[in-house]
Amino acid sequence: MGKSSGISIYIHIPYCASKCHYCDFISCVGNKNDITYYIKLLQQEIFMYKEIIQDRSVETVFFGGGTPSLIPGEDIKELLNTMKQAFDFTADVEISLEANPGQLDADKLFHYRESSINRISFGLQALQDPLLNVLGRNHNAEDFYRQIESAKNEGFSNINADIIFGIPGQEMDDWLETICCVAEMNLSHLSCYGLTFEKGTSLYQWVQQGIIMPMDEDLEWKMFRTAIEQLPKRGYSHYEISNYSRPGEECRHNLTYWNNAEYLGLGVAAHGYLNGRRYENTAELTEYKNRIHNRILPVIHRQTVSPDEYKKETMFLGLRLIMGISVERFRAKHGVSCLDYFKNEINELVEQKLLWIDDDRIKLTDKGLDLANQVFAYFV
Template identity: 40%
Template sequence: MKEIGLYVHIPFCIKKCKYCDFISYRQNNSMIDSYVTALTKELSMHKNTLRDYKIKTVFIGGGTPSILDINKLDIIINQIHKNFDINSRAEVTIECNPGTLTKEKLKFYKNIGINRLSIGLQSFNNEILKFIGRIHSKEDFIDNYNKARNAGFENINIDLIYGLPNQDMKDWEGTLKEVIKLKPEHVSAYSLKIEEGTVLYRLLDEKKLNLPSDEEDRDMYHFAIDLLNENRIRQYEISNFSKNGYECMHNLIYWNNEEYLGVGVSAHSYLNQKRFSNTNDINEYINFINRGELPIQMEEYKNKEDEITETIFLTLRLNKGLDLMKFHDRFQVSILDIYGDKIRKLIDLGLLTIKGNHIRLTSYGMDVSNQVFVEFL
């Protein structure tokens, strides 16, 4: 059977972080009830969609999925198993906010087959956490991280953000060193992006943000790469690092441009050469489902040329880069026959390199990766 990833979106938070532009809603018990009911219906509506697939990864993201009480999550997990064929060794991840975890929840997650946690820390500086709108402290994080270990979790990701307001290199170094002490299997480290419509965007417009310079931001990035690599948490993607064998299987589906199904409000899918996404409006989403209709608001079929382009700039995000032989096997054409001139130009500029059977971004290429990707659009 073909393999696929399943993404489940839980769009609720206790409050929205000041940098967040994701589709999320404040915690509301009656809305959560209606949403979970609709979500389980959407899962059953896709039973035939995935009848020829085996699910190799499940990723429950948000929002804050750990905001759900145990019985709601139990309903969702049971519905997934009822409708789909799940690989017995599937990676099953749930995103967690340290301010919403409990010993009881963690024990339950483990018992229902969740085997990977992605916990949002962002910073070990409590003043910065408060300023960006996080609902937890570093002490909350450490407490719940230890509870997760005691519950038996052996695959934990810690999410971090650098380039935050009022953050300097000393602060970032301190955060990384505290994280390394905890010996996580995986670390995600993202540069802060200030998106339009967020609180930070307004503060920036009002000149009320003290942000690191672009140069300081790049220094933080390279410091993270070096320090994490030294501690055997090695970079395998532009913003992701792991111990050997603990790369995020679900995200690798995205970066290898493989198929996945997304359910829930605003969720995206890629299936049978078609990208499609659900409505961004939660009330519209629920109404669609209650009428027995899939809540799809966008559909876009991808021809071979589209697939080639997307495969190039997605796989180039990976440290190992693009495998020339796999590319040829998938598309029955050599990438050098299509983009040979552009690839040679990017090599001359020090942005790409060819080593063995792979084309990869150089260290400088990773710094300006979007400029590289544009060349293939």
């Protein structure tokens, strides 16, 4: 019997070598033993899902965190072997891993490659060491250059770099230099994010205390626009608000989210979406360990997505894509036209020149790209 549909898997690794100044992700400083032990727990959690998703084929896997590149080579091999025993992987499965520059030595790269990881996403953030210091990153630009070379030498061709604009003290020239240099390295994918000051982070505290000044909003907007203008000239297609890729090298895993498809979330603090229900794993490491030891799924919250919520999610997630939403695909998925179901919202947004309708597609306009959160608010 054939598999009913594909599925993606997100695996959260909660450990980092140190805590960055801007980070509010669930992560803590951990050593090699902590990580090896955590991998054993993940293996048990994987087997708990064996029956649950036995009729689905795994199309993408994403190791996020935290810092997955802290996982020793042998451990990642074991973890992926366990996954392959428990689940059915498609032949062209995309397996991505987030890494910090400088953490992947030749031995690790070899094991990662052997384990069938075929995409690495490096957290570069900036190419100027003083800016990396502001962010509290524990690598420098040189580490990044060396790391890209060694990853390419080991046979990795699908490589992303995350870069950030809006860093206090960053000048337009710094941003341009970062964009141009990474584009010249011919990476397959670039993610360009605006820095946010999240409560509870050191950076937030320093802004509150007047120790550092956030960037002027107008300059930050110009940086967002500079990426949109410069990267296509260098062969990258702008396919999602914050993401650019070489043709055909879009991140398939993230497309799962934007296409509002289902995924399994594994590990502490992971979120998942399975059989029409969104769920959340505990964010407490001790509780996670206890539950796994007692063979109980670490899920602490489940919510059935109502038909109305499902349609709204398809809208605000899909509108993040530059190509927008296909009216036909929406109808095939939800049994109704989005042009009818969201008639008032869409008309109003078209009138405000934030959305436009292009044949089968509903897309953000140029103005809509700048005011995307305003657009999404209509569907939340």
